[in-house]
Amino acid sequence: MITSNRWWAGLFLLAIGCSPPTETSPAPAGSSGDPVPAETSTVIPGAMVSSTWPVLMADDARRAPFESHPGWAALVMQRDYPAALAAFGGDASHALGQARVHAELAAAYRQALLVGANATVQIYGENRRDEDPAEVDCLLAVSYRMLAVEDSNAQRLASCQTTEISELKAHAEAWQAWTGSDNWPPADALAATPGQLGEPTVGALPDAGTLPHWRTVDLVEGLEIQTASPAGLLGLAMFHEQAAIAAAPQAEAALRASLVPFRLPSEPAGELPGLLEVPLDLLFGSPMLVPADLSFMADVTRGSGATAVETWKDRSALAAAVAPCVDLAAPSIDVGCVNENASRAFDQMRTAMEILSGGEQGYHRPFAELGRLGIVRAGEAVAESIGDETSMGLLRLNALDLSIGTSAEPHYLLSIAAWDAGNRNSSRASDSLHAQVGHIPGVEVARFPLEALHVRMSRESAPGVPMH
Amino acid sequence: MGRSRHLLVAAGISAAMLSTGAALTYYEGALPTTLNPLYAAKMVDYRAQELVFDRLWYHSPINNELESRLVQGWELTDGGKGIKLELASGIKWHDGKPFTANDICFTVKSMLDTGTPSPIAEGYRDILAGCTEESRSTAIVHFTRIVHNPRERLGFSVLPEHAFDGNTAISPDLEFSARPTGTGPMKGSRGTRGVTFQAFANGHHAPNIPQMQLQESGDPLLAIKALINNSVQGIIEVAPNFRADVSASDELALKSYDLRSWWFVAINSKKAPLDDRRVRQALNFMLDRTELREKSIGVKPGERNSPCEFISGPFVPSSPYYNRSVPAVERSDQGQAEALLTEAGMEKVGGRWQFKGQPVSFRMGMEKSLDNEAPDILSYISNQFEAAGIGSQVYKIPPDKWTTEAITGHLTDYDLLVGKWSFGQVEDVNELFYTRSRGKGTRNIFNYSEQEVDRLLAQYDVAKTDTAARDAYHKLHRKLAEDLPYLFLWKLDTKSAWRTEVKSNTIAPYYYFTQFDSWRYEG
Numbered sequence: 001m002i003t004s005n006r007w008w009a010g011l012f013l014l015a016i017g018c019s020p021p022t023e024t025s026p027a028p029a030g031s032s033g034d035p036v037p038a039e040t041s042t043v044i045p046g047a048m049v050s051s052t053w054p055v056l057m058a059d060d061a062r063r064a065p066f067e068s069h070p071g072w073a074a075l076v077m078q079r080d081y082p083a084a085l086a087a088f089g090g091d092a093s094h095a096l097g098q099a100r101v102h103a104e105l106a107a108a109y110r111q112a113l114l115v116g117a118n119a120t121v122q123i124y125g126e127n128r129r130d131e132d133p134a135e136v137d138c139l140l141a142v143s144y145r146m147l148a149v150e151d152s153n154a155q156r157l158a159s160c161q162t163t164e165i166s167e168l169k170a171h172a173e174a175w176q177a178w179t180g181s182d183n184w185p186p187a188d189a190l191a192a193t194p195g196q197l198g199e200p201t202v203g204a205l206p207d208a209g210t211l212p213h214w215r216t217v218d219l220v221e222g223l224e225i226q227t228a229s230p231a232g233l234l235g236l237a238m239f240h241e242q243a244a245i246a247a248a249p250q251a252e253a254a255l256r257a258s259l260v261p262f263r264l265p266s267e268p269a270g271e272l273p274g275l276l277e278v279p280l281d282l283l284f285g286s287p288m289l290v291p292a293d294l295s296f297m298a299d300v301t302r303g304s305g306a307t308a309v310e311t312w313k314d315r316s317a318l319a320a321a322v323a324p325c326v327d328l329a330a331p332s333i334d335v336g337c338v339n340e341n342a343s344r345a346f347d348q349m350r351t352a353m354e355i356l357s358g359g360e361q362g363y364h365r366p367f368a369e370l371g372r373l374g375i376v377r378a379g380e381a382v383a384e385s386i387g388d389e390t391s392m393g394l395l396r397l398n399a400l401d402l403s404i405g406t407s408a409e410p411h412y413l414l415s416i417a418a419w420d421a422g423n424r425n426s427s428r429a430s431d432s433l434h435a436q437v438g439h440i441p442g443v444e445v446a447r448f449p450l451e452a453l454h455v456r457m458s459r460e461s462a463p464g465v466p467m468h
Numbered sequence: 469m470g471r472s473r474h475l476l477v478a479a480g481i482s483a484a485m486l487s488t489g490a491a492l493t494y495y496e497g498a499l500p501t502t503l504n505p506l507y508a509a510k511m512v513d514y515r516a517q518e519l520v521f522d523r524l525w526y527h528s529p530i531n532n533e534l535e536s537r538l539v540q541g542w543e544l545t546d547g548g549k550g551i552k553l554e555l556a557s558g559i560k561w562h563d564g565k566p567f568t569a570n571d572i573c574f575t576v577k578s579m580l581d582t583g584t585p586s587p588i589a590e591g592y593r594d595i596l597a598g599c600t601e602e603s604r605s606t607a608i609v610h611f612t613r614i615v616h617n618p619r620e621r622l623g624f625s626v627l628p629e630h631a632f633d634g635n636t637a638i639s640p641d642l643e644f645s646a647r648p649t650g651t652g653p654m655k656g657s658r659g660t661r662g663v664t665f666q667a668f669a670n671g672h673h674a675p676n677i678p679q680m681q682l683q684e685s686g687d688p689l690l691a692i693k694a695l696i697n698n699s700v701q702g703i704i705e706v707a708p709n710f711r712a713d714v715s716a717s718d719e720l721a722l723k724s725y726d727l728r729s730w731w732f733v734a735i736n737s738k739k740a741p742l743d744d745r746r747v748r749q750a751l752n753f754m755l756d757r758t759e760l761r762e763k764s765i766g767v768k769p770g771e772r773n774s775p776c777e778f779i780s781g782p783f784v785p786s787s788p789y790y791n792r793s794v795p796a797v798e799r800s801d802q803g804q805a806e807a808l809l810t811e812a813g814m815e816k817v818g819g820r821w822q823f824k825g826q827p828v829s830f831r832m833g834m835e836k837s838l839d840n841e842a843p844d845i846l847s848y849i850s851n852q853f854e855a856a857g858i859g860s861q862v863y864k865i866p867p868d869k870w871t872t873e874a875i876t877g878h879l880t881d882y883d884l885l886v887g888k889w890s891f892g893q894v895e896d897v898n899e900l901f902y903t904r905s906r907g908k909g910t911r912n913i914f915n916y917s918e919q920e921v922d923r924l925l926a927q928y929d930v931a932k933t934d935t936a937a938r939d940a941y942h943k944l945h946r947k948l949a950e951d952l953p954y955l956f957l958w959k960l961d962t963k964s965a966w967r968t969e970v971k972s973n974t975i976a977p978y979y980y981f982t983q984f985d986s987w988r989y990e991g
Contacts, residue, residue, distance in 0.1 A: 078772055127616070131933040223935040336971060343968075365716070393530035397974060401723050405715065408773060423532040427893055427977065428726050434786030435773060451788030455934040457893060460616050462623030463591025464894030466911055468510045468835065468875065468887060 043324075043345040044289075044317045052289040052317055053280060054349050054367035058356035066284060071097050076285030077406050081105055081440060082205055089203045095248050096281035098202060102244035103255045103282075105205075107262035107411035108440055109237035114264065114418035115433055116230035116446035117143035122424050123453040127460075131220040135163050135227065138172045139449065142231050145179065148265035154179050167194065168214050171229060184268050190235045194228075195442070197235050200242035208232040208442030225452075228445040234264075236442055254278045258288070260298035261381065262411060273298055275315065285406070287374030292316040297381060305385035306331040317371075318378035321345050325379065331386045335394045338379030346372040366406045373402045377412070410436050414443070426454035491679035492970065492989045494702035495691050497837030498867035499684050500663060502645040503656055505625035506578070506586040506638055509871045511727070511890050515704065516658075516682060518981040519665055520562075520650035521625035522672070524553075524572070529976035529983050534619055537672040538567070538626060538651070548614040549597075551622070555605045558671025561628045562655040569607035573599035574629035574636065576609060583637025587899060587910040588624075595621055626651065653984050654680065676988045688840045695720060695965060701991065702966040702973075704980070707841050708775050709766040714965040725962040726977035728784045729890040731842070732954040733849065736883050736914040741812065741823045748952040750808035754856040755849065755955060756800035764845040765960065775961035781945030782889075782897045784959040788938055789895055791945035796956070802856060821857045829859030833879065834886035835870040841960065846886055860884075877904055877915045885913055888960075892978035898925045901944075901953065916953040967991070 049055055057063045066072045071087035071094055074080045081101055088098040120143040124136040141156035157176040163169050174192035195209025212226035241259065245252045257273040278291035288294055296316035299308035306328045312319035325337035349368040354360050376399045383392035400416055403409065417432035430450055437444045500516040501509055508514045525536045541554035559567040576599035579589035597610040615621055631649045632638060646658045653675040654665035663682040667675040683700070685691040688707045694700045696717060706714060706722070714720045733755075741747045757778055761767045767774045778796035783789045806816070814823050821828045830853065834846045850860040863882075865874060873879050874887070889900065902909035902925050903917040924944040931937035948954070966973055969991040976982035 080772060129616070129934075131935070218933050218935050220933050221936055223933065223939060225935055390530060394972075394974065397530065397724075401721065404722065420532070425527075425532040425977075427728065430786045430788070431726070431784075439772075451938075452934065454788050455938050458895060459934060459937060460620050461893045462621050463588075463595070464892055464896060465587050465591060465899050466889040466891060466897060467508065467514060468870065468889065 041344050042348065043321045043341045044348060045320060048290065048317050048320060049345075049348050049352050052349060052371060053283040053286075054289070054364075054371055055352045055356065056280065057284065057367060058353040058361075058364070062280075065093075069094055069097070071101075072285070075101055075104075079406075079408055079410055081108075081410070085203055085205055094281075096251060096279050099244045099248035099251060099255055100282055102202070102240045102247060103258055104409070104411050105440065106237045106240035106244060107259055108414050108436070108443070109233045109240065110259075110262050110264055111411055111414035111418050112433070112436075112440070112443040112446045113146060113230050113233035113237065115414060115421045115429060116228075116233065116449050117146045118418055118422035119426070119429070119446070119449035119453045120230060121147065121149075122421065123449060123456055127453075127456055129456070131218040133216045133219055133225065135160050135165065135168055135214065135216045138163075138168060138175070139227060139229065141172075141179075142175050142229065143449075145175070146230065146234065146264055146266050163216075165214050165216065175231070182268075184266075185234070185238050190231065190238070193231045193235055195232050195235060197239050200239045200246060202243050202247045204239075204243065205441055206236065206239060208236060208445045211444060212448060213445075226448060228448045230445060230449070232445050233442065251279055251282060254282050254291075254294060257294040257298045258282060261301040262415065263301075269302060272302065285370065287370050287377055287407075287409070287412075289317040289371050289374055290315075293318045293374065293378075297378065300378070300381045300385050303385050305382055308385070309382060317345070318374055321375040322378050322382055326382060332388055333379060333383045333386065333391050333395075335379070335383075335391050335398075338376060338395060339398055342372045342375035342379075345375055369402065369405075369407050373399060373407050376402060410440060421450055421453070424453065424457055426450060426457050430454055491681050492677055492702075492991070493681040493683060493700045494704065494966075495685035495694070495700055496682055496704050497685055497840045498835075499682070500658060501868055501871045502640060503648045503658055503663070504638070504640065504642070504645040505627070506584060506588055507640040507645065508588065509875060510867070512682075512704075514978070515980040516656060516663055517625060517650075518652070518976075518979045519654040519680075519984060520648055520652045520656040521627075522651045523625050523979075524622040525619050526623065526979070526982055527977075529974050536619075538572075542619065544618065545608055546610065548618075549612075550608050550610045551618045552602070552606065552608045555607070556672055557605065559651055560670055561630075561651055562649045562668050563628075563631075565628070565630055566604075567626075567628075567651055568604045569601045570604070571626055571629050572607040572609070573601045574632070574634070575624060575627045578627060578632070578636040578638050579624065581636040581638075585640070586638070590907050590910070592624065673985055675985050677984075684837075685840055688843060691840070692965075695967065698967060698991070701970050701989065702964065704964050705841055706963050706965045707765075707843060708960070708963075709843065711775075711963055711965075714963075719968055720965050721968050723964045723966060723973070723975050725964050725975050725980065727890050727962045728787065728892070728895065728959070729888055729962060730779055730782065730784055730959045731838075731886070731888045731957040732782075733957065734885045734887060734913040734954050735952060736880065736885075737916055737953055738880065738914060739883060741814065741828065742883060744812045745951060746808040746812040747814070748955075749950075750805040750812070751853070751858075752797055752952055752955050753801040753805040753808070754858070755797070755852055757796070757957060758798050759800075760845065760848050760852070761958060763848050764842040765958075775963070776958045778958050779956045780949045781956055782900065782948060782954070783895055783941070783945065787895055789941040789945070791942040791949075794946050794949045800852070800856075805856060816857055819857055820859070827859060828857075829861065830883035831863070831881065832860050832884040832886070833863045833865045833874070833882045835867060835874070835888075836864040837867055838886065838888060839864065841888075849886065874913055875911050877909075877912055880914065887913070890978075896928075897941075897944075898928065901925060901948065914953070918947075918951055918953070921947055921951065921953075 071084050074083035074087050084101045088094050120139050124140045137156040137160035141153040144153050157172045161169050161172045171192045174189040178186040178189045194213040197206045211228055213228040216225050244255050254276050273295050292315035296312035296319045306326050309319050309323050309326050313323040321341045325334045346368045349371050350364050353364045380392055380395035413432050417429040420429035496512045500513045505517045505521055522538050525534055528535050539553045540556040543552050545552045578584050579592045597612045600608045628649050653673040655668045657664050665680040667678045691703055692710045714722045735742050735748050737743055758769055761776055765776045767776050777785050778798050780794040780796040814821050846862045850862050853860050899911040901921050903922050904912045904915050924940050927940035928937050971988040972986045974983040
């Protein structure tokens with residue numbers, strides 16, 4: 001079994017494309033005792049920095065169970081869900097790791113669904129053309145429903161029931177039966193959606209069935225159009241959420257809280273989690289630094305915005321870092337301040353880790369980078385919550401720049417793809433989705449509407465010529 | 469060097485720069501060939517022009533909204549075949565003259581004038597019919613037909629009528645190409661060693677950076693060192709091999725630049741023995757792309773989320789136009805290559821391939837600046853052919869020569885040319901493969917001509933539906949993968965590196981500097 005620090009650090013460096021360090025830096029002078037030296041400007045209070053997972057993981061003994069397990073290497077360093085699930089399989093001592101993978105998959109499928117739903121709305125709702133077949137009404141109605149837009153969906157579902165594709169007709173009927181209902185999840189409608197998932201099973205990784213789900217033809221030239229139901233991805237999301245809880249029922253509240261920022265607009269809000277007990281396994285290698293960060297992000301996502309920052313800033317590292325950048329009166333958020341504080345917190349964590357390790361180690365930087373990313377993402381969530389769309393967009397682009405190497409979380413990158421699809425930025429959305437196809441089974445469902453959108457947008461753009 | 473030492477060095481240099489009023493400097497792989505937007509041939513041209521000119525409409529790099537700095541109101545006219553533009557007030561050209569509706573109409577008329585030999589203008593001739601100046605602040609742009617989302621079609625840069633004395637036949641060689649007059653945030657001037665940009669405060673622009681220099685980068689390692697030492701503040705395209713160095717520095721930030729680029733080796737199919745398709749197919753099997761990519765780009769086999777992905781046709785794999793049923797050749801297959809060459813009548817004598825009794829040797833070229841992104845790729849390709857029994861002489865082609873001779877189909881004394889094409893939202897490849905005649909095939913490097921390919925390109929051109937357009941390009945992809953006017957290599961993501969003293973530097977997809985007003989330099 002490989003257990004050395006060198007192996008762990010080496011893998012991290014490999015993942016971010018760095019050469020291993022040839023020597024370690026000495027600890028800063030006069031750094032005994034206090035993990036945050038005086039010259040480091042404080043963004044996160046010192047005691048809170050010490051309780052962040054990157055700093056806790058600077059303790060060799062605490063890190064050992066994680067670095068010795070290939071499941072964690074696959075999940076945290078390579079962001080490779082299939083490999084992580086396979087490696088965790090049957091290892092009861094790492095059930096939380098397995099739960100974590102399932103939870104991230106549940107988030108990823110929801111975001112892939114939003115990619116497809118947003119693209120469907122943009123092409124068949126906002127830019128419908130004479131060539132589009134009646135069947136797209138089904139896709140449009142289900143997409144609007146997932147986005148919690150109730151405009152004429154029953155009518156659309158009725159309209160597309162004239163289709164000669166019997167499976168699509170049954171699908172439309174099932175979704176129509178559910179329309180207007182408060183039941184969640186829409187079990188019967190999901191049962192009528194292509195792809196047989198079976199009972200949620202820990203360690204399983206089902207796909208979305210045979211693709212495309214349906215074939216129809218355009219109304220001008222009769223050429224084949226391939227389609228897939230975005231709702232197929234909802235089934236997968238529900239499957240993995242249940243598998244996550246089955247893997248670690250004791251952490252159900254924390255697992256559900258981690259999903260809040262990634263839930264669909266159409267999902268019931270449920271109760272706010274409050275302050276949770278969160279095992280280190282659910283924080284390690286994530287942009288959530290301390291347990292209260294999960295609660296803070298859930299609170300912000302629910303629309304509490306600036307209030308959530310005030311509520312959580314004494315307990316959540318992310319809230320503490322973002323708080324000085326929020327103008328409660330406006331309310332608004334200062335993008336430059338968020339980025340600056342994220343960098344300063346990054347320095348704080350690295351310094352604290354260096355002190356504990358007796359020098360710089362290869363894993364310090366990528367661990368602290370995740371913290372920096374978490375702060376920028378927290379700023380982004382606050383900006384969205386208070387309706388500051390420009391700041392949200394800028395912070396989202398900053399977070400995208402930081403989401404490289406070990407910080408490239410698939411479910412977050414898919415959330416940016418969903419935003420892009422909603423903005424008709426089909427190029428970047430396609431690139432982001434393409435990066436996950438082959439790694440997350442079934443996400444290519446979202447490709448059908450996204451590609452259709454891209455072709456339409458490109459054909460209706462200003463002329464372009466290839467450039468060298 | 470420890471972090472604190474780095475910071476001290478950086479702080480010292482920054483202080484020195486403040487005292488001398490140093491400008492912000494950034495590196496491009498090559499200098500722009502022109503600052504005239506009608507004649508952009510390379511991405512560096514577009515990027516520099518984005519600082520100097522305003523496009524009529526552009527997409528916000530933040531939320532992709534369609535926006536205009538020049539137009540404050542619009543309405544459709546003529547049953548949708550025209551669009552009436554109400555211009556924003558207070559906008560001046562860089563020479564102080566007022567921007568008017570006449571300038572919009574002049575630009576449209578210049579693009580429609582067949583005396584303007586611009587491939588970019590050629591693209592607009594299909595949709596633009598003319599322009600009427602209703603008043604100094606109102607223009608009506610006429611389309612050839614009713615178009616969906618007409619504002620999306622108006623993405624051209626606006627030119628000053630007075631700079632051309634009203635002559636709508638615009639030549640690429642005018643002084644304007646080096647010292648243009650625009651309405652953009654910066655006034656630009658191209659010299660032999662770089663481009664100087666100076667801020668120009670205007671009614672619609674308020675740039676924060678007073679001066680900027682574009683310089684040619686040269687050796688990528690030296691470029692990175694210059695960035696680390698703060699001799700320059702940005703590099704537009706950082707080679708994948710050096711991205712880890714950027715990521716590992718506290719003073720540098722790696723930035724995403726959304727650009728769809730793919731690399732190729734163009735084959736001169738007019739010259740024997742390359743006029744035989746079997747020989748081209750043999751070359752395709754001789755190349756070991758996996759090894760090439762590892763050596764030149766630094767991607768290990770099986771590496772996840774690689775910035776570089778193999779392709780089998782003229783699109784990036786994430787594109788809807790990419791035909792995923794056509795596999796890319798990732799490893800060499802010398803057995804297949806030998807069988808094809810033998811079938812084509814070639815003989816292997818003493819380990820060297822001969823054609824009609826003469827050893828086969830190819831003249832290979834590459835635009836010099838590509839070496840910055842994929843170091844030594846030309847040598848690696850040459851070595852692989854050499855190992856397979858085919859000789860070669862390699863040449864690095866200066867960027868200007870590439871633009872004026874390679875793209876225009878005049879480097880016919882070469883057998884193979886390594887290149888890269890970049891695209892934005894529009895992935896139209898027709899200009900690359902159409903038979904070169906009557907305004908078509910303007911970027912057909914070796915004047916490739918194939919009837920079935922022309923037919924498929926025409927199908928794409930006249931496609932009534934999105935599905936028909938996509939089907940045409942899927943068929944084109946398959947056909948080109950068989951006929952091989954190019955050996956398709958890979959798509960390569962682009963990343964920039966900027967010093968962290970450069971703040972709020974949002975990078976727009978494709979055009980790069982669209983949001984330049986918000987950029988700040990705190991050096």
